[in-house]
Amino acid sequence: MASLKQTESLSTAEGTFDLCWSEHALGEQKCLRLKVKLARSFSAIPLLKNASDWAFAWRGRDDGFLTLALDALLVISEADRMLMGRDSVLQWFGGQTFYTEGAPEWGDLRRGLWFLPAVTWKLADDQSILIIQSLGSGDAIRQDMKARLSSLLEEAFGTEAYPEIAPGVIERTDIPSRSGWRSSLESAKKGFKDGLFSKVVMSRMSQLKLDREDSWLFWLEKLLEYREESYIFAIKSPDGHAFLGRSPERLLAWKEGVFQVDAIAGTRKRGASTESDQSASKELQLSQKDLIEHRYVSQYVSNLLKSLSLHFEVVDDERILQLRHVQHLRTRFQGQLTQSCDALELLKYLHPTPAVGGLPTAEAMEFIRQHEVSSRGWYAGYIGWCSQSSGECAIGIRSALVYRDSIQVFAGAGIVQDSDIDAEWEETELKMQNFLRLIDSAPSSALMPKTETNELDLRRSSRADP
Numbered sequence: 001m002a003s004l005k006q007t008e009s010l011s012t013a014e015g016t017f018d019l020c021w022s023e024h025a026l027g028e029q030k031c032l033r034l035k036v037k038l039a040r041s042f043s044a045i046p047l048l049k050n051a052s053d054w055a056f057a058w059r060g061r062d063d064g065f066l067t068l069a070l071d072a073l074l075v076i077s078e079a080d081r082m083l084m085g086r087d088s089v090l091q092w093f094g095g096q097t098f099y100t101e102g103a104p105e106w107g108d109l110r111r112g113l114w115f116l117p118a119v120t121w122k123l124a125d126d127q128s129i130l131i132i133q134s135l136g137s138g139d140a141i142r143q144d145m146k147a148r149l150s151s152l153l154e155e156a157f158g159t160e161a162y163p164e165i166a167p168g169v170i171e172r173t174d175i176p177s178r179s180g181w182r183s184s185l186e187s188a189k190k191g192f193k194d195g196l197f198s199k200v201v202m203s204r205m206s207q208l209k210l211d212r213e214d215s216w217l218f219w220l221e222k223l224l225e226y227r228e229e230s231y232i233f234a235i236k237s238p239d240g241h242a243f244l245g246r247s248p249e250r251l252l253a254w255k256e257g258v259f260q261v262d263a264i265a266g267t268r269k270r271g272a273s274t275e276s277d278q279s280a281s282k283e284l285q286l287s288q289k290d291l292i293e294h295r296y297v298s299q300y301v302s303n304l305l306k307s308l309s310l311h312f313e314v315v316d317d318e319r320i321l322q323l324r325h326v327q328h329l330r331t332r333f334q335g336q337l338t339q340s341c342d343a344l345e346l347l348k349y350l351h352p353t354p355a356v357g358g359l360p361t362a363e364a365m366e367f368i369r370q371h372e373v374s375s376r377g378w379y380a381g382y383i384g385w386c387s388q389s390s391g392e393c394a395i396g397i398r399s400a401l402v403y404r405d406s407i408q409v410f411a412g413a414g415i416v417q418d419s420d421i422d423a424e425w426e427e428t429e430l431k432m433q434n435f436l437r438l439i440d441s442a443p444s445s446a447l448m449p450k451t452e453t454n455e456l457d458l459r460r461s462s463r464a465d466p
Helices: 044-048 078-084 104-109 139-158 178-193 216-224 274-286 288-307 343-350 361-371 421-431 433-439 455-462
Strands: 006-012 015-026 029-038 055-059 066-076 092-096 113-123 128-135 169-175 199-210 231-236 242-247 250-255 258-269 312-322 326-336 382-386 390-395 399-403 406-415
Touching: 006 139, 015 139, 029 139, 044 055, 044 066, 044 113, 044 216, 055 092, 055 382, 066 128, 078 092, 078 113, 092 231, 104 399, 128 139, 178 199, 178 361, 178 421, 199 361, 199 421, 216 231, 216 242, 216 399, 216 433, 231 382, 250 343, 258 274, 258 288, 258 343, 258 406, 258 421, 274 288, 274 312, 274 326, 288 312, 288 326, 288 343, 326 421, 343 382, 399 433, 406 421, 406 433, 421 433
Parallel strands: none
Antiparallel strands: 006 015, 015 029, 029 128, 055 066, 055 231, 066 113, 092 113, 092 382, 113 128, 169 199, 199 406, 231 242, 242 399, 250 258, 250 390, 258 326, 312 326, 382 390, 399 406
């Protein structure tokens, strides 16, 4: 719990500001926290420009503000977060990979993690909150924090927003190729016939080789231009790997004991006109294939909540969620957490839902591990923030991994017995438009997939460890 708050004023070249101090228990340590409210906002990209340590960006699906977290005071594992997250009101930022561990190409993002930031910006349209944190207490630490505050304010007030330059695309490689995708889905069809599973979610990746390095802020800036019912997220590690995306799907949100969970599955392309858009929505709501795929997810969530003895209600049942390029069926659940099953415990049980894995879970996960060529890493894991009393995590879909001169764009499709292999490929292509549309000025030849790649070698080098 936080100690009594203390306030004081600080005069800087940028003005006079009211400082709010508080101390928070953090295991056997203490965390000193300094909060300042500012009567203006700032552009996110310049604030992230010099990020060399851990960095995190988050705009909630229902929020009117953007959160930036910089420089890790502590980095902990998911298991440690289950302990420390219950003992502190401080906000942690991070998430969990799809499997327990990803492949080496994810670098510092190979495993799930959570970090406690030294600096947090909360940016609204016309105001901001700046939070500075430090481990320990005492006058010397307070003076250091006030000095850092002055430096951050000087930098923020003196920096002008400017657009990131779009990278050029040299070539595109699809992993797997279209023929490899067909082979994997034919194996899935055989799995349905053999009764191994009733749904499995298969993913693929398009790797774009770029003409420059360190382009993650360009992609983030473009994602932030979207205004729709989606989460915008990014996490960048000290070694330069950045995972970012625009996900419509909430895995879990909680506040003061109330939780919300989404079930999203079933997809159609947005129509070019109002009439064609409405027709596509109606077709989606009447499609037996898509209804079956969706109900695997919604019934799974419902049965899980019942098994945990949680009281809940269905807020929206199989409603249409319209995004820029696609539309989905969505069912929403809301309920009450208990002492025996708090938010962190429920999060552990929810991941992975059949929206990103399949049913039965174990059999579908094993099939994915054996048949997918690329490593999922954080793709289809979850990402977000948490404190003791509140938090929110999105499923890490519609996402990409940026590192040096490449970006790997991920997309997946829920496969059931009646799935059409070519249609599922086109669905994944649509879902990649979060990123692919941003490079439509590139030569068409650069965006065409390369010829067949040695997928067996890729499978051996990229296989995720379960």
